[in-house]
Amino acid sequence: MVKAYGSGETRVVALDHVDVDIARGQFTAIMGPSGSGKSTLMHCLAGLDTVTSGQIYLDETEITGLKDKKLTQLRRDRIGFIFQAFNLLPTLNALENITLPMDIAGRKPDAAWLRQVVETVGLAERLKHRPTQLSGGQQQRVAVARALAARPEIIFGDEPTGNLDSRAGAEVLGFLRRSVDELGQTIVMVTHDPVAASYADRVLYLADGRIVDEMIRPTADAVLDRMKDFDARGRTS
């Protein structure tokens, strides 16, 4: 797929013929320097942004070309989101935030599943708290729980640990990892943090709008080395 902004001389290509498959039940990380198009890729995959050309499928559904109404439904029912910050509605308490996508859809949350999710992320004690009464790590865990609670087919994370200290970050990433391992969840995460990427099953490297490399079962050190490599190449070329 291609994503371009503007036209003619001012045309900027953010995604240049990217072809990517996200495997079900896997934790995929998308890495790349700023401006590489990784966030754009995620936004397009998640149906938040439209592509200039190409097609995107979620399972059997082509999401490119869907109208806003259908896209909204798709996001609501089949996709989960974790953003870097400002994930929660300040007026709702933790539990209400977690069940919000299902409430909007008018669905009853599966009580047993909800309990399991809440316990997994360790929030059982804080469900009645408002976001402002929670720490940054707790807020992100609520966001993870919200993403998981609706049992979406895929969860997209946009630098979900970008605003957290390393301990809180590790906690959240641990939950994401466990949700893949134990709950069979599919997760795509955009990050520039090699440590975060090391939690994934597979890392895609993006540079100048193209996928330039891929790493299976990464470790933090290997990811870091690969990144340095790109940087060096980027400087010499």
Place this chain on the structure above:
Amino acid sequence: MSANTVMKTSLRNFLAHKGRMALSAVAVLLSVAFVTGTLVFTDTMDKTFDKLFTATASDVTVSPRDSEAEGSDTGRPEALPASLLATVKQADGVKSAEGAVSSMNVTVVNADNKNMGSENGAPTIAGNWTNNDLRSMEITSGHAPRGPTEVMVDADTAKKHHLKLGDELRTIAVTGDIRAKIVGVASFTVTNPGAAVVYFDTATAQRELIGKTGQFTQINVAAADGVSDAQLKKNVAAELSGNGTYKIQTQQQAADANAADVGSFMDVIKYALLGFAGIAFLVGIFLIINTFSMLVAQRTREIGLMRAIGSSRKQVNRSVLVEALLLGVVGSVVGVGAGVGLAVGLMKLMSAAGMDLSTNDLTVKWTTPAIGLLLGIVVTVLAAYLPARRAGKVSPMAALRDAGTPADTKAGVVRGIIGVLLTGGGGFALYLATQADKASQGSLWLGVGIVASLIGFVVVGPLLAGLVVRVISAVLLRFFGPVGRMAERNALRNPRRTGATGAALMIGLALVACLSVVGSSMVASATDQLDKSVGADFIVEGQGGIKPQAADALKKVEQDGLVSHVTEVKWVKTTLTTPGGVKEEEELSAASPSYTQDLRREATSGELSAAYGKNAMSVGSDFAERNHLKVGDTMTVAFHHGSTAKLRIAAITSDDTAFDKGAMYTNIATAEQYLPKDRVPLNGMMFAKAADGKETAAYKALKSSVAADPTVKVKDQTDYKETLKDQVGQLLNMIYGLLALAIIVAVLGVVNTLALSVVERTREIGLMRAIGLSRRQLRRMIRLESVVIALFGALLGLGLGMGWGATAQKLLALEGLGVLEIPWPTIISVFIGSAFVGLFAALIPAFRAGRMNVLNAIATD
């Protein structure tokens, strides 16, 4: 940071947020426009009348001493002997002098019996055509009237009623009807705001309008070249000395005297309109406070940064105030312009309604824009003062903190206490008002109570918002699921904002509720009193009295056996002297003895029917008490223009009544005994009672008997009540119309709050959209929030207003407003209407929120 930099920052901020400022500017604009429009309109009216009166007055006018004070009661204008004209002519400096006749107590009808006069209070004037009239009019077709069957009419009236030469006009005067053919049409050369004027030749005018030949109503004197009006006045006065006392006025004095009459009426209109403008300003203040509070809240980080890099509190404070100043200037300047436009529009509207005003006379005094600008700017800056102070208090640390949305979670204990104290104090004052036994004292308490409870509600509003919004939500929003819940939470998240937005709406609706309660209580009380005390089947009213032609026609119906009696009531001016020597000017109600059946009055002492005996009268209980009078005492009654009588008090009537409170009754025959025939006033009112079982026929007969005079209205009780209701309804509608301005400003406030909230919550909205909230749900959420805020304002306003109204009724019960009636249909429609107002206010903010790009919304800082 120099003052220049402050200015620059403010200007940039102002321009950057011009969208957000727009609604506040409109609020300032509307209020300023209303004030300016009112001033321009009333000044123009003043000028129009001034020009008219100056044009119609001669250099010097000689008229009877009390030409305006009295005379209209009898239907005959006050007159002076025609012989005086010769005397006046002998004075030095007189170029010419002529006798004029004019009467305002006439009705002119066309061949179809249609009233040619104005229906909005402008007079119908009949007179003789004189040279003096040429100063303000010219004959545009035909010629001046030359004989008893010729009449000339003014061009405006001719045009309005499609009159042409040869048409017959019937002029109903006290002495009888004048039938004459139109032989001429004369146009005003100045603006005539609506009086209908007909001219006869001098002899006809004297005979028919005054009822006597050899008399004029005034003498118009023209000055010879080089003689000033003041000098001429002096000369005329010298010439007339020894010939009785007359009113001698220069042109300016005559014009001023006329203008003063109109002016006091115009002042009432002016101040009433300015009052409504004031209410709109008050509501606008809430809008401005809200706007600046929200802008300051949104800019907290920015302000923190300014503070961190060294701006002083004062500078931050000032930069906000300068923004307010810019807003005030823009709003006021446009407002002044719009105000002039409004005045022109109003004039056009009045013209369409039959009151001709010319834009040539459009008067914009220099004070008008000055007042408009000053008011607009001062009010805006004052309103922005509190938010500006809050901006000054932002700590430099705010720059480092997460922006978020600073919520005013502490609505403030102090605020709560002050609010509750004020509301409580207001409530107590209202209670005192209901307990007062003197109207003046009670109305003071009422005023204090209204002001205190209003301010109290405004202060305590944010605290009430929490409670009221929850209640409204529990009843209404639970049908809307999570969207409803989010709307509720959003309305609750900043109680101060919701409180202020709702309070703005509250003010207008409180007044609507209060007045509707008072209005319907008025109708209910009057109806109740009519049922209780009016025994007459039919009530007859005229314009400026019922002329003898109509009175006689009504009395004739009695002879047909359809009515059992017809009652005449005249109001006679007298000077009373009590046995204790106290002198008072009083009007006696001189009536037919059957009046006791038509209007049942309780007598606390004596028999009311005895007051209709020879040389007897009754007094009201208040008057009797004040002057220690009892039945059997003798009053000395000097009838104005008549002789003095000794009347015995035969009854004292209770003043616990709505109709004829304090009236003093006597028999018409008694009054007539002491008055010359041409000094007996016209019937002020008449009553009739149908013969048994002949009600319908009697009504028909009475109506047709006065068909010749369209100003005389016969009504049975049902129609009378209906008319009363219509009149009150019309008055209320007019007031509601004027209050609409304040309500519009309040609605702008709701729009403003929502629009700014949507901007403030951009990220939240983006988030919700990302996780699957549809556009429709998002729009519904915003609409519901708006509805909740509107209903909050409506609930408070209607509650408060009904409280005021009920208090006012209790207080006015002393004045006969005995029945409290809450107009539930009105109250409920206003409440439901408010929900729609909320929906309407949310239209644009909801549309804009729905159009937000999800990605941009998430990315917004």
